[in-house]
Amino acid sequence: MNKNRRWSFRLFYVVFSTALLACSDKKGIADYKDANLPAEVRAEALLQEMTIEEKVAQLTCIWQDKVNMLHEDGSFNEEGAIKYFGGHSIGQIARPSEKKNARQMAEFTNKAQKFFTENTRLGIPVIFHEECLHGHAAPDGTSFPHPIALAGTFDPELVESLYRMTAKEVRLRGGHQALTPVVDIARDPRWGRVEETFGEDPYLVSRMGLASVIGFQGREKNIGKESVLATLKHFAAHGEPESGTNCAPANISERVLREVHLLPFKVCVEEGGVRSIMASYNEIDGIPSHVNHWLLKDVLRGEWGFDGTVVSDYYAIEELMTRHKVVGDKKSAAINALRAGVDMELPNPSCYNKLAEAVKENPELLKFIDAAVLRVLKLKFELGLFENPYVEPDAAEEFTGCEDNRKLALEAAKRSIVLLKNENNLAPIDRNSIKKLAVIGPNADKVLCGGYSDKPKQFISILQGIQEKVGKDIEVLYSEGCKITEDGNWYEAPVHLSDAAEDRKKIKEAVKIAQQADAVVLCVGGNELTSREAWDDSHMGDRNSLEMVGLQEELIKAVLETGKPVYTFLFNGRPLSINYLAEHAPVIFEAWYLGQETGYAVADVLFGDYNPGGKLAISIPRSVGHVPAYYNYKPTARRGYLFEDVSPLYPFGHGLSYTSFDISNLKTKVDKIHSGDSLHVSVDVVNTGYLAGDEVIQLYIRDVVSSVTRPVLELKDFQRISLEPGEKKNVSFYITPEKLAFYNLEMNFEVEPGEFEVMIGNSSTNLLTATFEVLAP
Numbered sequence: 001m002n003k004n005r006r007w008s009f010r011l012f013y014v015v016f017s018t019a020l021l022a023c024s025d026k027k028g029i030a031d032y033k034d035a036n037l038p039a040e041v042r043a044e045a046l047l048q049e050m051t052i053e054e055k056v057a058q059l060t061c062i063w064q065d066k067v068n069m070l071h072e073d074g075s076f077n078e079e080g081a082i083k084y085f086g087g088h089s090i091g092q093i094a095r096p097s098e099k100k101n102a103r104q105m106a107e108f109t110n111k112a113q114k115f116f117t118e119n120t121r122l123g124i125p126v127i128f129h130e131e132c133l134h135g136h137a138a139p140d141g142t143s144f145p146h147p148i149a150l151a152g153t154f155d156p157e158l159v160e161s162l163y164r165m166t167a168k169e170v171r172l173r174g175g176h177q178a179l180t181p182v183v184d185i186a187r188d189p190r191w192g193r194v195e196e197t198f199g200e201d202p203y204l205v206s207r208m209g210l211a212s213v214i215g216f217q218g219r220e221k222n223i224g225k226e227s228v229l230a231t232l233k234h235f236a237a238h239g240e241p242e243s244g245t246n247c248a249p250a251n252i253s254e255r256v257l258r259e260v261h262l263l264p265f266k267v268c269v270e271e272g273g274v275r276s277i278m279a280s281y282n283e284i285d286g287i288p289s290h291v292n293h294w295l296l297k298d299v300l301r302g303e304w305g306f307d308g309t310v311v312s313d314y315y316a317i318e319e320l321m322t323r324h325k326v327v328g329d330k331k332s333a334a335i336n337a338l339r340a341g342v343d344m345e346l347p348n349p350s351c352y353n354k355l356a357e358a359v360k361e362n363p364e365l366l367k368f369i370d371a372a373v374l375r376v377l378k379l380k381f382e383l384g385l386f387e388n389p390y391v392e393p394d395a396a397e398e399f400t401g402c403e404d405n406r407k408l409a410l411e412a413a414k415r416s417i418v419l420l421k422n423e424n425n426l427a428p429i430d431r432n433s434i435k436k437l438a439v440i441g442p443n444a445d446k447v448l449c450g451g452y453s454d455k456p457k458q459f460i461s462i463l464q465g466i467q468e469k470v471g472k473d474i475e476v477l478y479s480e481g482c483k484i485t486e487d488g489n490w491y492e493a494p495v496h497l498s499d500a501a502e503d504r505k506k507i508k509e510a511v512k513i514a515q516q517a518d519a520v521v522l523c524v525g526g527n528e529l530t531s532r533e534a535w536d537d538s539h540m541g542d543r544n545s546l547e548m549v550g551l552q553e554e555l556i557k558a559v560l561e562t563g564k565p566v567y568t569f570l571f572n573g574r575p576l577s578i579n580y581l582a583e584h585a586p587v588i589f590e591a592w593y594l595g596q597e598t599g600y601a602v603a604d605v606l607f608g609d610y611n612p613g614g615k616l617a618i619s620i621p622r623s624v625g626h627v628p629a630y631y632n633y634k635p636t637a638r639r640g641y642l643f644e645d646v647s648p649l650y651p652f653g654h655g656l657s658y659t660s661f662d663i664s665n666l667k668t669k670v671d672k673i674h675s676g677d678s679l680h681v682s683v684d685v686v687n688t689g690y691l692a693g694d695e696v697i698q699l700y701i702r703d704v705v706s707s708v709t710r711p712v713l714e715l716k717d718f719q720r721i722s723l724e725p726g727e728k729k730n731v732s733f734y735i736t737p738e739k740l741a742f743y744n745l746e747m748n749f750e751v752e753p754g755e756f757e758v759m760i761g762n763s764s765t766n767l768l769t770a771t772f773e774v775l776a777p
Contacts, residue, residue, distance in 0.1 A: 039381035088121075130170050144597075147208070168226040172396040172400070178228050185200060202260050233313070279313060311342070447459045461598065469606075477517055498550055526572035531543070578620070612655070634710075681735060702757040
């Protein structure tokens with residue numbers, strides 16, 4: 001729906017609601033319990049019934065204070081809830097899934113909703129929000145690959161189906177809102193949250209983000225019974241922090257902000273109708289996002305027509321006082337965030353609970369409170385919570401982590417794996433050619449779900465997957481080789497390096513194991529402790545190096561020196577500088593974090609039962625000194641380095657296959673178009689190998705001469721196709737005006753007449769090129 005149509009609908013509902021209110025009973029209030037009325041009308045009617053205390057409660061959330069609603073066994077405590085809440089409902093409750101399986105969560109949310117609908121004056125149900133970065137982060141929730149891996153599938157339909165599955169798991173358990181997807185553009189691999197993103201390219205992130213939103217919410221105005229609210233985050237420019245450290249300032253221009261960092265949000269608002277957006281911790285041009293009127297009001301609501309809720313990041317409103325130092329107390333923090341457009345404080349009532357007192361001192365604040373409450377109530381009506389607040393525990397238990405969900409997670413894991421190098425076509429392994437296989441490395445027999453995870457019903461390690469694949473046909477030997485860090489989980493702080501002396505003993509043992517085998521599978525990279533969200537000064541996750549942590553490089557060299565064929569799998573949350581591996585290892589796969597089916601996916605790819613077709617969604621730099629390394633740089637940005645190649649080790653879009661493809665015959669239907677027209681382009685793709693496989697055909701654009709500098713190339717479309725051996729396909733694209741436009745000298749988003757290059761290939765560095773001209777209208 002375009003912006004003008006959205007505003008027309010909004011105007012209609014305002015007029016409609018006014019008419020209904022005028023025609024209703026003597027109090028002038030429509031019945032908010034009437035399910036036949038539009039959500040906007042019902043929200044307005046309910047608002048008029050509410051006290052200021054009830055309104056403010058709708059703008060708050062509880063997390064740790066859930067203990068007041070719980071017995072020691074985790075069940076719902078009605079007496080405690082009455083004492084804590086009194087007669088008020090509340091806007092949201094965070095993470096009801098904590099320490100609860102599907103049935104327990106469903107039973108808890110049912111009892112909580114019963115309390116709020118029957119023991120509060122107005123009977124307003126609550127929204128439960130959950131973390132769903134790569135599946136529901138809850139006990140037994142299905143865990144699929146991290147977004148940085150999913151982006152490498154270049155398959156929006158797959159991503160949509162995964163998040164639709166996740167939405168159903170969450171909703172059946174009683175949840176309503178997912179604090180996902182992350183559509184930050186990851187422009188600095190030092191940043192510990194790269195794994196949460198869909199990579200470095202704004203177009204790819206936009207398409208994957210849009211697919212996620214549609215998967216969570218569906219495509220209808222009201223949210224279906226198996227769908228949840230999506231929450232875009234982090235608004236905005238969170239993925240290019242100063243020094244690569246989480247929450248640092250984003251020192252970028254408005255043009256870069258709009259063309260790179262805001263684009264995915266804009267697409268998800270205008271094309272996906274996303275219902276919620278989370279403001280970011282960082283600042284832009286000295287203004288923290290949670291008090292940025294221009295960002296939250298002028299751009300988000302004014303230009304894009306967003307009419308959902310803006311929620312705070314956890315504790316971010318309080319941090320306006322404690323970290324940013326732009327206010328002196330919590331009440332001021334609340335007032336400034338509310339005025340800027342933040343509707344709800346997460347995760348605890350630290351600042352917004354001061355708003356009832358603030359409005360008594362300054363009644364002018366009431367209009368801001370009312371506007372925010374209306375948006376919160378509207379979502380509750382669109383979710384159908386007033387009519388259907390309860391869920392079926394049996395259905396939740398049956399669907400969560402079920403076999404169909406496992407199959408989908410496995411398919412996603414296989415499609416995510418990227419083959420970086422395959423010297424002399426050594427991979428896949430011919431299982432008939434070996435009798436002993438060594439599986440070595442710190443990640444070979446570990447649970448590797450990555451950040452924002454819980455414990456799924458199952459996790460298959462690489463060692464387990466290989467053992468099940470080969471059965472008794474091949475003897476599988478195992479050695480840890482070394483540790484990356486001392487054992488711990490994503491939440492743990494601080495992080496301790498492993499003991500070097502012990503690791504060197506393990507390396508010697510690994511060499512002995514490798515010498516006994518016919519081939520080696522080497523599993524290295526990072527873990528949940530070496531790349532993660534740095535959420536406070538004791539919980540670090542950003543790094544000043546991209547080298548592998550610990551003695552992994554010593555292990556790699558020692559194993560390679562045995563002369564055995566080595567198949568290396570990298571598991572990590574950020575790109576790593578793997579120069580030695582890239583030069584000496586014959587086979588390298590980038591696997592990121594693949595979720596609960598990791599071992600099965602790796603085994604299928606390793607032995608050729610699945611032909612890898614994933615691509616890199618982010619460039620892999622040669623060193624931290626090569627940062628930034630993103631492919632879509634400006635013409636003057638990569639002149640070179642003394643004694644060093646300036647290019648990335650592996651570029652954006654790179655990924656090999658066990659078969660080969662020929663891309664040829666790039667054609668443009670015409671060589672001249674007017675600035676408002678679209679251009680049809682096509683290439684022929686042939687599978688020239690002996691195996692069926694997937695290839696991702698990527699289309700890039702360059703404006704040859706422009707009024708402001710433009711990137712050397714920009715991804716503007718892609719298709720992942722499957723071809724049988726010898727099969728040929730003609731792949732077509734349409735270059736629309738929007739794909740040619742940019743923000744010109746006057747900051748107008750327009751297409752400038754002139755010459756353009758269109759480039760099509762299978763990576764950002766392997767491309768065919770044609771030119772065409774855009775004429776003035």
